[in-house]
Amino acid sequence: MSETAIISGQGLGYAADGRMLVDDATLDLAPGTTTILIGPNGAGKSTLLKLLTGEVKPSAGSILIDGEALQAIPAWRLACLRSVMAQHARLAFPFSVYEVVHLGADGVGRALPRQRREALVAECLAAAGVLDLAGRRYQTLSGGEQQRVQFARVLCQLEAGRSVAGRQVLFLDEPIASLDLCHQLALLDMARSIAARGVAVLVVLHDLNLAVTYADHLVVMDQGRIIAQGPPAKTLDDALLRQVFKVDLSLSRAPAPGLPFLLPQQHRALPAA
Amino acid sequence: MTIASPAPTAMLAPALASLIAGRRRVAVFTVVGLAFACIVLTLVAIGQGAIAIAPGRVAEILMARLSGDTTLLEGRDVLVVLNIRLPRVLLGLLVGAALAVSGALMQGLFRNPLADPGLVGVSAGAGLAAAATIVLGDRFLTGMAMKLPFAVLPFGAFCGGLASTLALYLIATRQGRTSVASMLLAGVALGALAGALTGLLAYISDDRQLRDLTFWSLGSLGGASWTKLAAVAPIVLPLLLAMPFLARGLNGLMLGEAEAYHLGIPVQRIKAMAIVLVALAVGASVASAGLIGFVGIVVPHLIRLAIGPDHRLLLPLSALGGAILLVAADIVARLIVAPSELPIGIVTAAIGAPFFLWLLLRRSSALDV
Numbered sequence: 175m176s177e178t179a180i181i182s183g184q185g186l187g188y189a190a191d192g193r194m195l196v197d198d199a200t201l202d203l204a205p206g207t208t209t210i211l212i213g214p215n216g217a218g219k220s221t222l223l224k225l226l227t228g229e230v231k232p233s234a235g236s237i238l239i240d241g242e243a244l245q246a247i248p249a250w251r252l253a254c255l256r257s258v259m260a261q262h263a264r265l266a267f268p269f270s271v272y273e274v275v276h277l278g279a280d281g282v283g284r285a286l287p288r289q290r291r292e293a294l295v296a297e298c299l300a301a302a303g304v305l306d307l308a309g310r311r312y313q314t315l316s317g318g319e320q321q322r323v324q325f326a327r328v329l330c331q332l333e334a335g336r337s338v339a340g341r342q343v344l345f346l347d348e349p350i351a352s353l354d355l356c357h358q359l360a361l362l363d364m365a366r367s368i369a370a371r372g373v374a375v376l377v378v379l380h381d382l383n384l385a386v387t388y389a390d391h392l393v394v395m396d397q398g399r400i401i402a403q404g405p406p407a408k409t410l411d412d413a414l415l416r417q418v419f420k421v422d423l424s425l426s427r428a429p430a431p432g433l434p435f436l437l438p439q440q441h442r443a444l445p446a447a
Numbered sequence: 448m449t450i451a452s453p454a455p456t457a458m459l460a461p462a463l464a465s466l467i468a469g470r471r472r473v474a475v476f477t478v479v480g481l482a483f484a485c486i487v488l489t490l491v492a493i494g495q496g497a498i499a500i501a502p503g504r505v506a507e508i509l510m511a512r513l514s515g516d517t518t519l520l521e522g523r524d525v526l527v528v529l530n531i532r533l534p535r536v537l538l539g540l541l542v543g544a545a546l547a548v549s550g551a552l553m554q555g556l557f558r559n560p561l562a563d564p565g566l567v568g569v570s571a572g573a574g575l576a577a578a579a580t581i582v583l584g585d586r587f588l589t590g591m592a593m594k595l596p597f598a599v600l601p602f603g604a605f606c607g608g609l610a611s612t613l614a615l616y617l618i619a620t621r622q623g624r625t626s627v628a629s630m631l632l633a634g635v636a637l638g639a640l641a642g643a644l645t646g647l648l649a650y651i652s653d654d655r656q657l658r659d660l661t662f663w664s665l666g667s668l669g670g671a672s673w674t675k676l677a678a679v680a681p682i683v684l685p686l687l688l689a690m691p692f693l694a695r696g697l698n699g700l701m702l703g704e705a706e707a708y709h710l711g712i713p714v715q716r717i718k719a720m721a722i723v724l725v726a727l728a729v730g731a732s733v734a735s736a737g738l739i740g741f742v743g744i745v746v747p748h749l750i751r752l753a754i755g756p757d758h759r760l761l762l763p764l765s766a767l768g769g770a771i772l773l774v775a776a777d778i779v780a781r782l783i784v785a786p787s788e789l790p791i792g793i794v795t796a797a798i799g800a801p802f803f804l805w806l807l808l809r810r811s812s813a814l815d816v
Contacts, residue, residue, distance in 0.1 A: 229705050260709075266558035266701045270464065277702065280695055281711045296463050302461025307465045309783035331710065 179204050180240060180341045180374045181256075186225050187234030188218075195221045197398040199235070203343055203374040210385045210406075213395035214419055219378045220261060223347050226376070227258045227272065240341060251322055253282050254335035255406045256343040257355060259328040261351070263320070266311050271323050272308040275299055278330030286334065294333055301364065302326035303357065317352040325349060332373070344368055346377045350384075382419075383435050386410060388429045394418060410434050420444050469713050474760055481767040485774075489540065492774045493532040497786060500524050508573050509533075519631040535671035538679065539777050540770040542668070542736045543746075545683045545728040546689065547769020550743020551750075551761055552721045555697035557627055560751075561806070563743045568611040570632045570740075571641035573733040574664060576607020578645045581659045582652040599679075601734035602664070608730030611637055616722055627718075628702075665790030666737035668777050675735055682731035686724040687766060693721055694758035701756065739792050741799020748806060772798075 179202035189197040196218045203209055203226070211219045225235060229245050237244040239255060247255070255279075264439065265274065275298055279291045286294070299305040302325045325341060325346075332344055346365060350358040362377070366388060369375040372411045378386045385392060385406070392406040396418045402409050412424055416438075422442050425434040490502035493509075510527045513522055520529075546564065553562040564570055567703035572769040580603040615637060649660055696717035699707035709715050732739070747761060754760050776794040783789055 224705075229708060238804060249708055249713055250711040253709065257704075258709040258710075260703075260705060262705060263702055265557075267751065268559065269756055272463070273755070273757060274702075276697060277710060278738060280698065292467065299463070305463065308463050 180343055181226055181244075182238045183222075183226055183235065184237075185235035186222065186232045186237070187231075188221055188230060189224055189233045191430060193440040194398045196232075198226060199225075199395075199398075201226070201393060201400065201403070201438070203377075204368055205341055205372045205374050205378055207390045208369045208375045208377065208388055209391040209393060210389035211376065211393045211395060212382060212385050213401075216397075217395040217418075218398040219395055220347055221398075223258075223345055223376065227256060227345055228252055229258075229427050250281065251339075253331065254338040255341075256345060257328045257332040257335065258345040259324055259347060259349050261347045263324050268311045268313050271304060271310050271312055271315070272299070274312050274323055275304075275308075275326045275330050278327040278332075279334045282331050282333030282338070286337065291334070295330055298326045298333065301329055305362065318336070318354060318357065321349065321352045322357060322361070329364075329368075332368070341372070341374075343374045343376070346375070348378050348380065350379070358384065382410070386433050386435065407433055416444065461794040468779070470755070477750075477764060478653070478760075478767075481764060481771065485540075485771050486766055488771055488774050488778075489536055490538070492536045492778050494530055495778055496527075496532065496781060498524065498527050500528060503504075521599055528725055530618060530673075534673050535668050535738050535777070536774055538556075538671040538676055538735060539668050539774045540680060541676070541683055542732040542739065543685060543742060543769035543771070543773025544766035545741060545769070546742040547734045547746035547765040547772070548686055549725040549729050550769075551747035551758070551765040552686075552693065552697070552725055552744070554702060554747060555758055556718060556721050558633055558703075559702065560748060561744065562631075563741075565638070565740065565743075568615050568637045568641070568732060569608040570724050570738055571638040572611025573604040573608035573730055574738055575641040575645050575648075576610075577604040577606075577663055577733070577737075578648045578660055579603065581663065582648040582656050601675075604734040605730040607681075608733055609726050611641065612726035616719075650757070663737045663791060666739040666792030667780075667788075667790050667797070668736055668773075669788065679731045679735045680746075683728045685777040689720060689724055690762040690766070693717060693724075694762050697721075697758040697762075719761050737790070737792065739773070741795050741803065742772055745799050745802050746772055748802075779783055 176377065181203040182184060183199060183201045186196055186199040186201075188192060191433075199218075199222055201209075201222070211222065213219050221230070225232050227238075228247075231245070239247060239252075244252075269277075272295065276295050279286070279297070279389050283291050283294065284350070296305065298309055302322045304319065304322050304326050307319060312320065315323065328344070328346075332342060344365065349365075350361055353361060358381075362384060365375050365377060369390070377388070379388075389406045391403065392409045392413060393403040393407065394401045401418055402414060410425065411434075415421055415423060415425070421438070422444050423436055423438060423440070426437055429434050487502070490505045493505045494500040504524065506524055507527060508520065511517075512529060549564045549569075550562070552563055554560055557561070577600055580600045584600075602705050615630055615633050618633045619626050649657060652660060696707070696712045696714070699710045699712040700714070700717070702710075704714050747765045750761055750764045750768055754764065773791070774793070776791050776798070780789040780794045781790045783794075
């Protein structure tokens with residue numbers, strides 16, 4: 175896989191306050207693949223994502239983007255290569271929804287004509303289902319609506335960067351945390367359709383059932399380490415659930431696609447380790 | 448784009464288009480309105496004073512000077528306009544623009560609508576250096592005592608502002624990254640320290656020094672001259688010229704530093720540039736016109752209320768608004784106790800402080816997330 179991977183992280187480590195938040199993590203993001211990162215709180219999922227986006231520098235290991243060291247790529251070119259939706263996005267001043275989404279096209283899409291940029295923003299607003307909010311002030315939106323607007327902005331940057339960079343990566347850190355079920359599914363469907371046209375997509379998720387449903391490649395993290403990775407059906411099992419998520423539950427198999435799923439109905443608390 | 452469903456785009460695009468057009472109309476209206484107000488106020492300000500000159504005559508003199516037509520340039524009013532009033536009004540325009548743009552930049556950088564050049568220690572440092580020049584100057588520099596303190600004061604203030612900003616920047620920078628939060632906190636601490644030292648200087652000063660200190664700390668455009676203008680303009684202009692470059696970066700920074708980096712903005716370079724340019728511009732302003740408060744808070748906020756927080760418009764319109772406010776305040780300062788004149792800082796503070804309180808009261812509804 176490492177020949178075709180767009181981003182390749184080798185033996186990544188990141189220490190803060192004497193604790194390894196990420197320890198010896200090796201991960202490839204391949205074009206056309208939706209990689210989903212799961213794990214308990216504090217497992218290092220967001221930190222690993224921040225390492226791969228270049229936001230923080232690894233204290234160990236190396237990251238290559240199409241064979242080039244991440245550190246050597248200037249911010250403007252990275253912005254064309256990858257788009258990032260972070261967990262929390264607060265806005266300092268009351269921008270309108272339209273302006274927020276437009277930020278995605280401002281820098282990366284500088285070479286595009288103005289009409290094209292405006293059309294792009296409109297398309298992304300529509301794609302994220304927030305076109306009717308375009309004139310609203312961002313601060314007055316609900317948490318879920320804000321999250322959809324941020325998704326639209328990230329889409330906009332990805333689309334604008336497409337004219338510059340051929341191979342792209344999309345990072346989504348818990349993108350559905352505040353969304354209702356309908357919008358959760360819509361956003362993940364869209365992430366998959368973006369992957370289908372050749373983008374490498376990395377999503378951090380908490381919902382195991384959604385993770386299993388949408389992942390091509392499932393990565394399980396615990397205490398800074400990657401415990402298991404592979405196709406979801408082969409990666410998740412009862413022992414892993416006990417070990418990583420500290421729940422005593424049995425996976426079931428759905429009849430049609432045969433994917434594992436979890437009904438947290440007969441949950442008993444595990445004795446503290 | 449393949450992912451967008453075409454139907455809703457086609458249906459709602461006109462609504463979006465009219466939204467964009469509406470915003471553009473407001474922006475154009477504001478730009479034209481402010482530019483017109485600025486020109487009118489400039490003519491009025493030049494005409495107003497002990498020798499009253501009609502705005503029409505002022506415009507005539509200025510046009511004649513610009514076109515090099517010397518036949519019209521005769522009479523006492525020409526001398527008054529070109530040698531006394533024009534440099535004063537131009538200094539007012541320049542200092543007002545510098546203070547307002549500096550305020551807008553600091554607010555964008557700190558992601559805080561209440562930030563001001565005073566906050567990062569520029570004013571406090573400049574004030575301390577100026578106080579030291581006034582009070583200690585003729586004790587330690589006896590050889591030059593005849594020229595002191597007024598020759599050295601502007602230079603001292605400028606260096607003080609620059610030095611305190613540099614100190615702050617070094618304190619808040621670790622491993623090449625400048626923490627905006629620690630800079631804010633360090634700015635408050637250094638400001639308090641500079642205030643205490645300035646107070647100490649006031650305590651040991653004699654009556655004449657205390658009067659100088661008071662007058663300078665309230666600000667005035669009274670000392671304007673072409674020489675002073677020529678010294679201030681080259682220091683303030685880089686800030687005004689850098690506005691288009693800084694605007695895009697500051698817009699990205701509204702989402703946070705990490706997001707700005709993800710958007711491809713050179714965050715560290717923007718921060719360093721903004722801080723240095725503000726230190727230079729405010730240092731030069733304080734050096735040439737004393738401490739003039741609240742322009743940096745009031746103007747950007749009013750502009751934001753009119754056209755929104757987009758820095759590509761906010762910065763140039765703040766420059767225009769700041770220029771207008773300071774020239775208007777100078778007219779008031781000269782009118783209110785004519786033939787004497789009030790320190791301009793009193794006027795801007797009298798407008799600014801109640802406005803600032805109103806801003807704080809409104810803040811929860813309008814500016815908080």
